[in-house]
Amino acid sequence: MDRLRTNFHTNTTIERCDTCTVRHRAVCGALSKEELGYLNRLARHKKVPAGQVIMSDEEPADFVGIINSGAIKLTKTLADGRQQIVGLQFASDFLGRAYNSRNAYFAEAATDVEICSFLREDFEALLKQFPDLENRLFQNTLNELDAAREWMLLLGRKTAQEKVASFLLMLAQKSSLLGCGHSETVKFATFTLPITRTDMADYLGLTIETVSRQITRLKSRKIISITGNREFLVPDMSALTEVAGQDQPLDD
Amino acid sequence: MDRLRTNFHTNTTIERCDTCTVRHRAVCGALSKEELGYLNRLARHKKVPAGQVIMSDEEPADFVGIINSGAIKLTKTLADGRQQIVGLQFASDFLGRAYNSRNAYFAEAATDVEICSFLREDFEALLKQFPDLENRLFQNTLNELDAAREWMLLLGRKTAQEKVASFLLMLAQKSSLLGCGHSETVKFATFTLPITRTDMADYLGLTIETVSRQITRLKSRKIISITGNREFLVPDMSALTEVAGQDQPLDD
DNA sequence: CGACATGTTGAACCTCATCAACCGACGTGG
DNA sequence: CCACGTCGGTTGATGAGGTTCAACATGTCG
Numbered sequence: 254m255d256r257l258r259t260n261f262h263t264n265t266t267i268e269r270c271d272t273c274t275v276r277h278r279a280v281c282g283a284l285s286k287e288e289l290g291y292l293n294r295l296a297r298h299k300k301v302p303a304g305q306v307i308m309s310d311e312e313p314a315d316f317v318g319i320i321n322s323g324a325i326k327l328t329k330t331l332a333d334g335r336q337q338i339v340g341l342q343f344a345s346d347f348l349g350r351a352y353n354s355r356n357a358y359f360a361e362a363a364t365d366v367e368i369c370s371f372l373r374e375d376f377e378a379l380l381k382q383f384p385d386l387e388n389r390l391f392q393n394t395l396n397e398l399d400a401a402r403e404w405m406l407l408l409g410r411k412t413a414q415e416k417v418a419s420f421l422l423m424l425a426q427k428s429s430l431l432g433c434g435h436s437e438t439v440k441f442a443t444f445t446l447p448i449t450r451t452d453m454a455d456y457l458g459l460t461i462e463t464v465s466r467q468i469t470r471l472k473s474r475k476i477i478s479i480t481g482n483r484e485f486l487v488p489d490m491s492a493l494t495e496v497a498g499q500d501q502p503l504d505d
Numbered sequence: 506m507d508r509l510r511t512n513f514h515t516n517t518t519i520e521r522c523d524t525c526t527v528r529h530r531a532v533c534g535a536l537s538k539e540e541l542g543y544l545n546r547l548a549r550h551k552k553v554p555a556g557q558v559i560m561s562d563e564e565p566a567d568f569v570g571i572i573n574s575g576a577i578k579l580t581k582t583l584a585d586g587r588q589q590i591v592g593l594q595f596a597s598d599f600l601g602r603a604y605n606s607r608n609a610y611f612a613e614a615a616t617d618v619e620i621c622s623f624l625r626e627d628f629e630a631l632l633k634q635f636p637d638l639e640n641r642l643f644q645n646t647l648n649e650l651d652a653a654r655e656w657m658l659l660l661g662r663k664t665a666q667e668k669v670a671s672f673l674l675m676l677a678q679k680s681s682l683l684g685c686g687h688s689e690t691v692k693f694a695t696f697t698l699p700i701t702r703t704d705m706a707d708y709l710g711l712t713i714e715t716v717s718r719q720i721t722r723l724k725s726r727k728i729i730s731i732t733g734n735r736e737f738l739v740p741d742m743s744a745l746t747e748v749a750g751q752d753q754p755l756d757d
Numbered sequence: 758c759g760a761c762a763t764g765t766t767g768a769a770c771c772t773c774a775t776c777a778a779c780c781g782a783c784g785t786g787g
Numbered sequence: 788c789c790a791c792g793t794c795g796g797t798t799g800a801t802g803a804g805g806t807t808c809a810a811c812a813t814g815t816c817g
């Protein structure tokens with residue numbers, strides 16, 4: 254455990270895949286024990302400090318990776334500086350684009366981040382070799398597409414209040430999912446906000462002022478309570494879900 | 506040719522893949538002549554009138570398909586009826602979600618549509634059998650993800666004027682791409698608007714009134730000209746691109 | 758301690774949504 | 788044949804939700 258931690262600092266040593274904490278949730282969970290050996294030899298552990306750009310849309314990215322810890326934001330920017338976060342990725346999420354060195358966006362460490370990275374060509378070779386791995390990555394991409402479209406609904410049609418509530422709800426659900434298996438039935442949740450207000454604003458298509466105001470409003474409505482700006486408590490998930498105005502199949 | 510057309514009406518006869526006009530651009534372009542034979546036997550041609558729901562997020566979709574002609578909108582709706590179009594698909598685009606019967610959105614014919622459809626299980630079997638086909642579908646999904654994220658930037662950060670201009674620019678580029686190969690250098694473009702103002706509004710996260718006003722504004726600014734509400738002419742693509750405020754790699 | 762980053766709150770302004778009237782095209786039934 | 792309703796689209800008046808600008812609070816780190 255302690256030996257593992259020190260490895261992270263050297264930036265070149267290889268972590269043992271079989272002790273990896275996110276493996277079963279990540280794409281590499283598709284591989285058998287023996288197949289993991291291949292991964293092991295190609296994997297390279299990286300530590301990235303908060304704020305650092307990991308991939309740019311200018312220079313081709315020669316690597317892909319899997320997030321071990323921390324949060325990474327994918328951003329797109331207009332000429333005049335207006336910015337939009339188009340994806341937030343956490344531990345076990347896949348980072349980068351297979352089959353294409355051109356990235357359409359920036360990837361930036363939103364917090365300190367640990368990544369298990371691979372040369373893109375190495376990883377693509379693995380994909381060819383292990384169809385289960387490619388299939389898992391494919392499924393992963395399909396899920397990301399669904400999430401992106403869910404977010405399009407939020408960006409295009411939700412009010413500021415609903416946007417903020419939806420984001421907090423997402424985090425709350427994620428945290429209660431990690432806690433125990435039966436996620437649906439949880440009444441309350443606690444979590445630590447992984448990003449700044451600025452990033453929240455860029456994710457929700459708002460300004461920081463509006464985000465701040467809406468959070469205060471949710472506090473005064475007793476939907477959430479906060480300690481120290483980053484620790485959130487949701488006493489009643491259904492109340493938050495209500496405010497988030499979650500989309501709902503309409504029966505015609 | 507005439508025999509082919511009559512086939513469309515019967516709804517059960519099989520179109521010959523080797524005469525298909527969209528094949529080379531669609532995912533089935535990955536298959537060889539012989540492999541196309543498999544497709545041929547499984548394909549089923551469908552005609553869908555404008556307005557009809559093709560897939561719902563309620564009942565599992567048991568088929569997937571490739572669009573031969575027309576436009577299909579993918580929509581998501583909030584409980585109170587607010588709607589957002591999360592994808593617009595045209596000829597040669599793939600429709601449906603492999604590996605998952607649950608659809609996260611509605612698919613609705615925006616115009617009269619012709620689809621070449623397959624039972625989902627049939628198609629998934631083909632994917633297993635022909636890795637090239639699966640790979641092409643994967644690439645296709647990656648492109649859709651990129652497009653969705655591009656649209657997130659539009660929805661979250663662009664002004665009404667920029668939104669409308671961006672949408673028209675997209676159509677203009679699509680049309681000039683079909684015309685000739687060298688798409689980059691074209692100065693002007695003409696196209697027919699494939700959807701109503703209402704759909705435009707739902708795609709851009711605006712109201713029909715705002716869309717209408719922005720179009721009139723683009724007209725009076727001489728960026729576009731219109732005949733009969735649906736026929737658009739863009740005299741100078743670069744001017745439209747300018748107004749669309751296309752995102753631009755920022756150099757830091 | 759002062760400097761700087763992060764977050765909150767207030768006031769004024771502006772873009773876009775809302776409500777409403779209107780137009781032309783089309784189809785339908787008396 | 789025309790009155791009628793409907794649908795897609797335009798235009799105007801008004802107002803609300805969110806942005807912008809500005810001041811202030813809080814926390815952290817040298």
